[in-house]
Amino acid sequence: MKCIVGLGNPGKKYEQTRHNVGFMVIDELARQNQWSLSQTKFRSVYTTEHVNGEKVLLLKPQTYMNLSGESLRAFMDYFDIELDDVLVVYDDLDLPPGKNRLRKKGGHGGHNGIRNIIDQLGTKEFKRLRIGIGRPSVPMSVIDYVLGTFDKDQQMAVKDSIQDAVKACEAWIEQPFNEVMNEFNVK
Secondary structure (H helix, E strand, C coil): CEEEEECCCCCHHHCCEHHHHHHHHHHHHHHHCCCCCCEEECCEEEEEEEECCEEEEEEEECCCHHHHHHHHHHHHHHHCCCHHHEEEEEEECCCCCCCEEEECCCCCCCCHHHHHHHHHHCCCCCEEEEEECCCCCCCCCHHHHHCCECCHHHHHHHHHHHHHHHHHHHHHHHCCHHHHHHHHCCC
């Protein structure tokens, strides 16, 4: 079983914001595979699919970013999902738009959604796919930046980044994570 979790904030107000790039990856992965996130449980929307005999769960917590771990923890407990079978997809200020990074573990880096997941899971050792959103080029608060939409000059890089992230997620469904890291971290 594989569980791919995209982080973001629910509601139309946040749909195209930088902080919702994790949701964007899940939505694009579902769209390309003609899957529908139509089920709800534990303050999440999700789908359960099968790919070459592998059960795949796509999950978008609806708890708002800062409580993402509460939804994920309940989901993992209910479906008996092993930590090694979870991949969390989220935005990262320290990577430029268009750059993605896969990691097996790490800290929260100031990301409150990841901080809550670490608190809820009791470990920093879970797979991550970080999607670069860059830092503001003009003085502004981090909150205003992450809750803002991508600038025109960032949009193409982010679209490409989402496509690469979808490919990495699809590869992880069928390949060991180390192989996926080796293939996709070189871009």
